[in-house]
Amino acid sequence: MLEFVTTRHNPMIDPALHVWGWEVPVYLFLGGWVAGSMVLSGWFIRQGRRPGQGSVGFALPWLGLVLLSLGMGALFLDLEHKLYVWRMYLTFQPASPMSWGGWILILVYPFLALAALASVPGDLLARWPSLARLAERVRDPAALRRLGSASVVVGVALGIYTGILLSSLGARPLWASAALGPLFLVSGLSTGAAFAHLIARQPDEQATLLKADNVFLTVELALIGLMLVGLLTASAVHIHAAGLLLGGPYTAVFWVFVVGLGILLPLVLQTLMASHRIPHTVVAPLLVIGGGLALRFVIVYAGQYSHWISP
Amino acid sequence: MARLGMVIDTRQCVGCMDCVVACKTENDVPDGFCRDWINQRLQGRMPDLRLTITSERCNHCDNPPCVTCCPTGASHVHDYGKVVLVDHGKCIGCKACLASCPYGARFIHPEGFADKCTFCIHRVEQGELPACVAVCPTHAMHFGDLDDPNSEVSRLVVSRRHFALKPDAGTQPRIYYLE
Numbered sequence: 001m002l003e004f005v006t007t008r009h010n011p012m013i014d015p016a017l018h019v020w021g022w023e024v025p026v027y028l029f030l031g032g033w034v035a036g037s038m039v040l041s042g043w044f045i046r047q048g049r050r051p052g053q054g055s056v057g058f059a060l061p062w063l064g065l066v067l068l069s070l071g072m073g074a075l076f077l078d079l080e081h082k083l084y085v086w087r088m089y090l091t092f093q094p095a096s097p098m099s100w101g102g103w104i105l106i107l108v109y110p111f112l113a114l115a116a117l118a119s120v121p122g123d124l125l126a127r128w129p130s131l132a133r134l135a136e137r138v139r140d141p142a143a144l145r146r147l148g149s150a151s152v153v154v155g156v157a158l159g160i161y162t163g164i165l166l167s168s169l170g171a172r173p174l175w176a177s178a179a180l181g182p183l184f185l186v187s188g189l190s191t192g193a194a195f196a197h198l199i200a201r202q203p204d205e206q207a208t209l210l211k212a213d214n215v216f217l218t219v220e221l222a223l224i225g226l227m228l229v230g231l232l233t234a235s236a237v238h239i240h241a242a243g244l245l246l247g248g249p250y251t252a253v254f255w256v257f258v259v260g261l262g263i264l265l266p267l268v269l270q271t272l273m274a275s276h277r278i279p280h281t282v283v284a285p286l287l288v289i290g291g292g293l294a295l296r297f298v299i300v301y302a303g304q305y306s307h308w309i310s311p
Numbered sequence: 312m313a314r315l316g317m318v319i320d321t322r323q324c325v326g327c328m329d330c331v332v333a334c335k336t337e338n339d340v341p342d343g344f345c346r347d348w349i350n351q352r353l354q355g356r357m358p359d360l361r362l363t364i365t366s367e368r369c370n371h372c373d374n375p376p377c378v379t380c381c382p383t384g385a386s387h388v389h390d391y392g393k394v395v396l397v398d399h400g401k402c403i404g405c406k407a408c409l410a411s412c413p414y415g416a417r418f419i420h421p422e423g424f425a426d427k428c429t430f431c432i433h434r435v436e437q438g439e440l441p442a443c444v445a446v447c448p449t450h451a452m453h454f455g456d457l458d459d460p461n462s463e464v465s466r467l468v469v470s471r472r473h474f475a476l477k478p479d480a481g482t483q484p485r486i487y488y489l490e
Contacts, residue, residue, distance in 0.1 A: 007345070081422075081423035084400070102382055308479070
């Protein structure tokens with residue numbers, strides 16, 4: 001028998017840690033989406049797509065600017081000492097993934113803005129000569145290729161950091177997995193590809209995005225498996241944490257909304273779509289996007305609930 | 312440089328909560344929050360039961376994850392005694408430190424910054440004991456330099472069986488409990 005009595009009653013800590021509400025999962029989801037969009041946009045631009053050809057590669061940066069701003073807004077809402085947020089940008093703490101993330105977010109904006117600027121027709125910029133000159137320089141094929149490469153690199157950094165941010169917090173055993181960074185990156189790529197597929201107008205881009213998303217979903221499934229195997233073969237606290245998703249309170253929402261509806265069903269639908277056995281449908285991409293959001297909610301909430309079980 | 316730590320004798324602690332009240336008074340801890348608390352663990356089978364009472368707080372770890380994860384440097388290791396402190400003016404309230412602490416020792420102060428035990432650094436720098444140690448009616452709590460082999464805390468750790476909280480979390484806590 002073990003009877004445990006505590007006099008501690010701190011809000012957000014007791015009876016179980018719950019310091020992050022909806023804001024952080026939403027931010028992680030939007031950040032991942034932007035990361036995926038940047039990588040795909042950069043890849044299309046590197047492939048030689050040019051502004052004015054209707055390529056989705058030049059529409060995604062606009063979306064990225066909006067989503068990233070919304071994500072940073074959610075992050076700001078989560079802060080408890082909001083007026084001190086500028087403190088984040090007076091220092092760089094190399095050991096803190098959150099510090100890295102803060103600076104990566106700042107780095108992302110100019111690349112998104114440059115790619116977006118490249119897609120603005122020259123006559124619309126006539127009133128702003130300096131912007132028009134900058135857009136002209138960005139539209140140079142060599143500059144576009146460099147911008148595409150940089151977008152891929154910065155997008156990967158943004159996507160992977162959102163997972164490392166959690167996995168670096170060792171006090172939460174569920175997050176103590178090296179697979180979490182790649183998992184969030186691939187989930188972001190999958191979300192980005194699903195939405196890009198929704199808005200793409202060129203058939204070859206649609207086909208490429210569909211196939212790419214199927215690869216991302218398959219890798220995501222493998223990474224989830226690796227994460228669970230890693231936890232189940234580690235110490236008692238990690239096995240206990242994995243139990244939250246394998247019979248514990250987060251099992252149903254994880255397997256139904258993340259794995260079932262968010263990965264497996266769209267994977268089946270998109271495989272049928274890719275082989276032309278069913279027509280293209282918005283259902284599969286929407287399920288992927290919903291699954292990406294559900295993944296962030298489950299991981300953030302269940303991770304906070306996981307704890308060291310020794311006295 | 313000193314490495315301040317605490318040794319608490321679980322055989323002498325009666326769970327009176329004087330330490331909790333002293334901390335709240337000394338540090339003006341807001342209502343509904345606590346920087347230190349009492350845990351009671353009753354283990355065994357009737358009639359062979361064992362009650363362990365522990366007065367707990369921030370462990371001022373040698374490997375503090377709250378300092379590592381802080382994006383602004385607000386959580387830091389103070390020069391004096393290597394005590395882990397929070398600079399309220401630098402804290403943005405991101406709560407990463409709360410999530411990184413396996414002891415649940417931190418909370419968000421109603422004014423928005425992360426707060427926790429300071430080992431009463433304002434008293435210690437004046438040569439006084441932390442408030443919780445000073446008021447303990449059974450003298451169960453001891454405080455001093457763990458790097459000084461002749462200090463009371465070092466001698467107690469060497470001479471008595473002891474344990475630390477969640478040692479497998481890898482944080483190297485600096486509060487020891489005598490069995």
